[in-house]
Amino acid sequence: MTPYDPKKIEEKWNKKWLEEKVFKATDDSKKPKYYQLETFPYPSAAGLHMGHPKGYTAEDIRARYMRMHGNEVLYTMGWDAFGLPTENYAIKVGRNPKDVARENTDNFRRQVQMFGFSYDWDREIDTSSPEYYKWTQWLFIQFFKKGLAYRKEAKVNWCPKDQTVLANEQVIDGKCERCGTEIEERMMEQWFLKITDYAERLLADLKGLDWPAPTIKRQEDWIGKSEGAELSFTLNWPAPKMDLVFATNNQGKFKRMQKLFAEAGLSITLKMPADIGIKDFDVVEDGKTLAENTEKKARALAKLTDLPVFADDTGFFIDGTEINPVTVKRNALGGVDEKSLTMEQIAEKMQVYYKSVATARGGRVDAEWHQALCFITPERAAVHEEAVRPVVLTDEMHGTFDPSLPLRGLYIPKATGKYPSEETEEEELLELKPLTDAIKKLFTPAIKIFTTRPDTLFGATYLVLAPEHPFVNGCIKQKAIANIDEVAAYVEASSHKTDRMRQEEVKDKTGVELKGVKAINPATKEEIPIWVADYVLGSYGTGAIMAVPAHDERDFEFAKKFGLPIKQVVLKPNAPIKSYLMGGEKITDQDLKNLDIRIVEVIPSGDRKIIIPENKITDYEKLITEKIDVGFWNEYIGKETVFIFKHSDNRTERIVLSNETEAHINDLASQFAKQKFISPWLMLAENKWYEDIIIHLEYGALINSGQFSDMDSEKAKAEITKFVGGKMKTQYKIRDWSVSRQRYWGVPIPMIHCPKDGIVPVPENELPVVLPDLENYRPQGMPPLASSPAFINVKCPQCGGDAKRDPETLDTFVDSSWYFLRYPDPHNATAIFDKAKVAHWMPVDLYVIGAEHTVMHLLYSRFVTKFLHDEGYFSFIEPFKKMRHIGLIMGADGTKMSKSKGNVVNPDEIVAEFSADAMRMYLMFLGPFYDATPWDAKGILGIERFLKRFWNYCNGVLEQAATVSTPANTTQKPSATNALHRTIKKVGDDIEAFKFNTAISALMILLNELEPSAPLAKDELVSLVKLIHPFAPHMCQELWSLMGNASYLDFEPWPAYDPALIAQEKITIVFQVNGKTKDTVSVDAAIDEGAAKEMALASEKVKAALATAGVSTPKRVIYVDKKLVNIVI
């Protein structure tokens, strides 16, 4: 018998697989494609940790399994080789990061090759190679060209000692990971990718993906969509008198606007740019929405003057969809350069275009005419307003053409029903009313807030602004408030706070009031105070909130601390609650436990006595009135309602009430709430009921809300928003992706800063911008690349003048956000990939990834995919069809493996001591693939034994077949064949379901059954070897070869099973009495109900059990097919 020598076998096959390129994936194969993506590792100096081979083994099993099912499998390996740890390590040891990375990569490659993973090594990629990062740079330039890569000021973590920016992960407890110095936050101009533009699609397209549900949820949470309303709170300030520049050079338009301003009753003097000496300002119209365009235009002008600026922009909406003004103009002009045309020519072309739109839709089309307004305040804040007028688009040309009003004659205003040219002056003003109103609103001092609970507007008792809100700045600058110093100091102090420090203050909110200014609640018309507090973030929504302390926890705490009014406006629906205040003393969960009760509802006891109107007293209410001392609540025990009274001497008393009173009591409770306990303006200072108010965030019937009282709060959202002239709005939490890194070991950002032309991308035919070798990689207050004149100094590709390269590098997440698109065509030197190849292989059919990467990497990869889809590179919109997660391998002590704990298991040592096959199989056997499981050093012995036994068994069968004249299958028991078929089914099902642990256990069970006396026929043995092959490929390939085959087992068909043979197996039927097992019998699978019941009643053990119970005839006999008979007595 050949002894099992795994070292030799594994070395032999690893070498052959590599040299013969056995697993090379063919692009034009006729087999169905299957693309399996492996998380490409970050090659650290420490080498692979156990988590890598766990995930990789699972994928290798699947890859080999899929090949045996006739698929052409694309299965690859690469290196995410750029990154900070390598750079830091290189600095520490005084070497070049490139050399360090190469060594690490070599070591990783050696290790994964040792495990025998079936990669196509011809497709190996490395993000730090110029061949790869050329395309990372190219990708960045495509983003830039589409306006999706831009620069803005952003907060960064700065280590003053290391003179560098740190990633969030490098900041531990507010200190630098390496030197322990307290980090600072600095504002720096950085590159961003505009992932926010894709927020809605990134959210919507999650539907239908075969991903773990928690992962989908985390993506959703990260995108953080909130639907709510934007509401405007006017201030008790007069509209300001001021000079205002209107962003137009068109006399007609200007005069018209002047008229509207006068109509709005504003004491504002409008000026044309020419009036203040500005001849030309840059009117770029390439924004996305009307509002964005308008602001862009306004900002462009504002750059040239200190005066406040006003701009507008217009567009049609048909069926609620904006006809993008840029698109419209582009379509209308038909590729002709705008600059070569006169105003009249442009107008004419626009008319023709609109006419064609109307004609295309059948002549007359209902539409909306939107006019976006933007006001740049003296503080340089942008305030927006939008006027909407319903119109009918028509294809009839009408009236005289007015070049200043290009669209007149093409629509009929709904307000007047006449063509604009036929309107009287009064009619025209009527038609323009929404615009006048919008203008009026725009210049009436007001604060916009975003809320998800517009239904609680009547309960908004104060406003809170973020310290960075422009209005706060304006108040300080214009000395418009009574406590300037206090507010300025607060703003100043919070600007020095790090986000971390803000977080620590969650429990203790700070803030100051803006004294001398009040806002007006648009619903109640009452004046409410305005506060500045850093619990409101400047970066979300409008940077301002309405505070509804009765229905928002943060507002509640703030109101409590500063004695602000709390007004309840939503009734709490009947629901259990956990804790409450009673008699000034908090009842804890432990108290409830001691009382052995369950709280169902708590009725606030007001001023400690319940007062019931005399004429309404019923017996039960009388009972309550008499009994009540401190408080009471009711709860349900079993099916009864119990009233519990708490008295001032801490005595509790319980009275059981019948069922029918329950509704009555509840009704009573809600009446109390309305009549007595919920005062419309509950002031902390004046009212000691305060503590009995239970803030809640639920939906219910509105109270104290004027005409909306009694309305359901969900419904009231839209109604109240409409009532106060707000608009429904969707907000996202996701922020744009910051990609600048001020470090060396990454992809150089392919941009050139020219003093004349601004930011210019490196021409694509000059890519890659190669990362230069430097003398010193240490960042010294500036990015390392900035210190290399040879790298930095460059000629501007546009003007040819002196310019500088961008000295920063890209976040490594950019490298990994597209690597799966490179494997289909890894060596393409002329394009990022060949479209046909990507169309063939993508999307990824299976991606196995650590649960720790479920947010960033996936979000970025999906974003890049959608972007390239939009650019026309492929038709799919999601990169990863199916995804599964790896659970961690923990140390033997059940905690995460770490050097400091000394519980790290080194894969090299395990392979040296046992074998690669044993390690692969043991990793799969440890526990469920998705769960974190501890590495038990002894457990692998079981796998080693199994492999040896299996080897010996196979060799035994083969020898017997060779020496004994009778064919092996004559000695075989039928049950062995049946067991084999049962196991073929089980292993296949389990591999499909990622249940590798139970697949292996099924194989062990089979071997236990086969040994020692149930040999399989030789062809059956082949099936068995194939079955184990994905788990232990070296050994199985060797066995296959010992059987005299020259081929590779991976391309042999997966064994089929015969369901009829599985059905022939004996089954065990259980006999129960009242659900307790009394007897088991082994029967043929063909047993029917009658026979089974008969056998059960005939069973001695069942008879004995019946006799003991003194029962002769059972009440019922239940039969579960092929499972059990339960006799109910």
Place this chain on the structure above:
RNA sequence: GCCCAGGUGGCGGAAUGGUAUACGCGUGACACUUAAAAUGUCAUGACCGUAAGGUCUUGUGGGUUCGAGUCCCACCCUGGGUACCA
């Protein structure tokens, strides 16, 4: 705090509402051996019992069901994520 996952022998873990503890580790006994290792055989949830057998047991307490680890309600604990997102 909120969200997610999970609590089953000495350990890792198995179980479409149907024999709880498969499979493996460990442990014990035995066989082989001069001996040890390796290998093989048997046993191995707890308690009571000489035994036959019985009782209990899947974090806790209830519920639904002929029957619950599995479904429902409440609670406790552990792990992970998140953090003032209005």
